[in-house]
Amino acid sequence: MAQHKVNYTENGGLPVALTTVDKLVNWGRSNSLWALTYGLACCGIEMMATGASRYDFDRFGTIFRASPRQAEVMVVAGTLTKKHAEFIRRLYDQMAEPKWVISMGSCANTGGMFNTYATVQGADRVIPVDLYLPGCAPRPETLQYALMMLQKKIRSEGANKSQRPKRLV
Amino acid sequence: MMREYKDKQNVQAKSYYTDRYWVAPRVPTFEASSDEEFGAVLESLKENFTVNEAYIQLKHLVININPEDNKAVLTHLYKELGYGRLMELSAMDWIAKSGEFEVFYEMLNIDKAKRIRVKCFIKENQAIESVQDVFRLANFAEREMYDMLGVKVNNHPFMKRILMPDDWHGHPLRKTYPLQGDEAASWYEVDKIFGKEARDIIGPEIRDGAAIDRYDTERFARLGHEVKFGEEYSSEKTEQSYQEEEGVFLVRKLHKDDTKTVTDRDR
Numbered sequence: 001m002a003q004h005k006v007n008y009t010e011n012g013g014l015p016v017a018l019t020t021v022d023k024l025v026n027w028g029r030s031n032s033l034w035a036l037t038y039g040l041a042c043c044g045i046e047m048m049a050t051g052a053s054r055y056d057f058d059r060f061g062t063i064f065r066a067s068p069r070q071a072e073v074m075v076v077a078g079t080l081t082k083k084h085a086e087f088i089r090r091l092y093d094q095m096a097e098p099k100w101v102i103s104m105g106s107c108a109n110t111g112g113m114f115n116t117y118a119t120v121q122g123a124d125r126v127i128p129v130d131l132y133l134p135g136c137a138p139r140p141e142t143l144q145y146a147l148m149m150l151q152k153k154i155r156s157e158g159a160n161k162s163q164r165p166k167r168l169v
Numbered sequence: 170m171m172r173e174y175k176d177k178q179n180v181q182a183k184s185y186y187t188d189r190y191w192v193a194p195r196v197p198t199f200e201a202s203s204d205e206e207f208g209a210v211l212e213s214l215k216e217n218f219t220v221n222e223a224y225i226q227l228k229h230l231v232i233n234i235n236p237e238d239n240k241a242v243l244t245h246l247y248k249e250l251g252y253g254r255l256m257e258l259s260a261m262d263w264i265a266k267s268g269e270f271e272v273f274y275e276m277l278n279i280d281k282a283k284r285i286r287v288k289c290f291i292k293e294n295q296a297i298e299s300v301q302d303v304f305r306l307a308n309f310a311e312r313e314m315y316d317m318l319g320v321k322v323n324n325h326p327f328m329k330r331i332l333m334p335d336d337w338h339g340h341p342l343r344k345t346y347p348l349q350g351d352e353a354a355s356w357y358e359v360d361k362i363f364g365k366e367a368r369d370i371i372g373p374e375i376r377d378g379a380a381i382d383r384y385d386t387e388r389f390a391r392l393g394h395e396v397k398f399g400e401e402y403s404s405e406k407t408e409q410s411y412q413e414e415e416g417v418f419l420v421r422k423l424h425k426d427d428t429k430t431v432t433d434r435d436r
Contacts, residue, residue, distance in 0.1 A: 083334045085358035110375070117341055117350030118333070120358050121374040132390070148411035155413065 025159040029072070029098065030151035032061040036071035036095065038088075041078030043105040043137040050140040060147055068094040073150065074127075075143070079107040080120040092127045100154070102146055103129040106136045199225040201232075206283050210250055218242055229284045236272070236289040240298045243274060243287065247303060252276040252285055255304035258311065260320045262344045264293055270320050272297055296321040317342035336361075349376055 019027075035057070039047055051057045051064050065071045068091045080088060092101070103123045106112030109132050111121035123129060130153065133146045201223045202208040207230040211223050214232065218241065222233035234242050246252040254277040261271040273288040291297055299322045301307040311322045312331040319340035322328060330337065338353035339346055349355070359371050375388075383391045384402045395407045412422055 082354070082357045086361050089362045110378075115376060115378060116348060117346070117354045121376065125371055125374070126358055126362060145411060152411060152413065 022159045023155075026155045026157070029159075030154040033073045033100075033147065033151070033154075034063050034065050034071050036068055036074045036091065037064045037066055038074055038091075039077045040080060040084070041105075041107060043077035043108070046137045046140055047075055047077040047104065047143060050143045055140040055144060057144070057147070060144070060151070062147060068092075069096060071095055072098065073100045073102060073147075075102045075104050076108040076123045076127075076129075077104040079112070079114055080123050080126070081118050082120055083118070085120050085126050088123065089126050100130045100150055101127055102131045102133060102143075102150060104133045104135075104143060104146070105138055106134065109134065112136060196226050201225055201230060204230070206281055207285075210246075210285065213250060214242065214245065217245060229286050231286045231288065234287060234289050236291045236295070236297055239272070239274070239287070239289055240300050240303065243276070243300050244303050246276055246285065246287070250278070251280055252278045252283075254279060255300070255306050256284075258300075258304075258307055258314065260314050260318045262318060262342065263290075265344060268293055270318065272314070272320065274300070291320070294321075296323045298323050299325040301325060316340065319343065 103109050108123045111119045131146055131150050201211045218238045219235050256277050257275040263269050269290045271290055276285040314320050316330040316332050355374050386396050387399050396403050
């Protein structure tokens with residue numbers, strides 16, 4: 001019924017694309033970044049909004065997963081308390097390589113307005129962070145932009161690079 | 170009698186304004202007998218217990234009792250006088266002033282819409298009797314009081330920290346506890362996750378919110394001049410775009426000039 005419409009005489013001949021393994025692997029990785037649901041505070045609401053239909057993270061191949069085993073990127077969305085620090089480290093360790101971390105919002109970046117005894121002064125004291133996203137809280141567009149920047153970062157590094165141990169590990 | 174010694178060395182550096190004539194505004198207090206209901210409550214309490222002080226403030230009857238009577242007074246208020254709700258229970262730190270904690274219980278009578286604050290003073294290391302088998306709320310509230318202030322409660326079924334981690338050092342709501350945490354608090358997550366030997370690698374917390382160092386490319390990114398993590402500072406301008414210049418495999422590059430802005434909102 002359907003007609004096979006590939007015209008081998010057009011577009012320079014055969015429908016073959018040449019690329020490198022690195023590019024191919026990174027293309028796949030950067031466009032299927034499954035995120036760990038990690039809403040810790042009000043930034044989590046913005047993260048949920050980004051995942052929902054209006055902003056639609058699915059377009060980027062980003063689907064929120066409830067398990068660290070199925071996730072590639074951890075979006076630390078909110079205030080990280082000292083009581084919770086060991087659990088974020090454990091969940092980060094449970095994520096399979098390669099893995100990336102977006103620190104979302106002022107609290108996760110530096111402790112933000114919570115200059116107190118109970119707040120970790122920046123998630124990077126506990127886990128290595130790839131991308132710091134400013135804002136209190138960042139708009140969903142900002143998180144989308146951060147994800148696109150992370151995709152760009154992934155595509156710019158070698159396919160094996162993220163297997164190398166990062167800072168603090 | 171000698172005058173109190175005051176150092177006058179930096180008298181010029183000090184602000185010329187002192188609030189020596191300022192008088193703190195006081196919440197007006199009234200006699201307990203000025204309210205019919207509260208007068209009756211106080212009479213009933215005075216028959217059975219020692220009442221050190223009683224007055225009405227902000228429509229609350231405030232009564233100061235001996236700490237040994239706390240459970241009996243609360244039970245009496247509940248069973249005999251209809252104050253069936255314990256709204257709040259906590260303590261205040263007056264250690265610097267008098268070496269005491271003030272433990273207070275907020276009671277509510279729903280039928281008459283009347284509130285009573287029962288308070289008592291205990292010494293720093295004195296324990297107080299639990300009221301959790303009279304009021305269920307007291308279970309968590311007493312744990313929080315212990316966690317935040319270190320007030321110990323006798324005959325509580327599960328006297329454990331409720332907010333802070335179990336291995337936390339100190340009680341944060343005491344006036345002597347520093348807001349930004351003591352030594353143990355500032356290294357808590359590092360010690361727990363990586364061990365004490367990682368302190369040198371990770372370094373102390375940066376508590377100065379205004380700290381900026383454009384040459385520190387590990388912690389800061391200068392807008393418009395971003396470089397990669399840990400690389401040398403550069404004054405070269407960086408172009409911000411979310412996609413590589415030549416486009417990505419199977420994804421077309423977005424050219425900003427080719428885009429069309431939709432101005433008709435109701436389209």
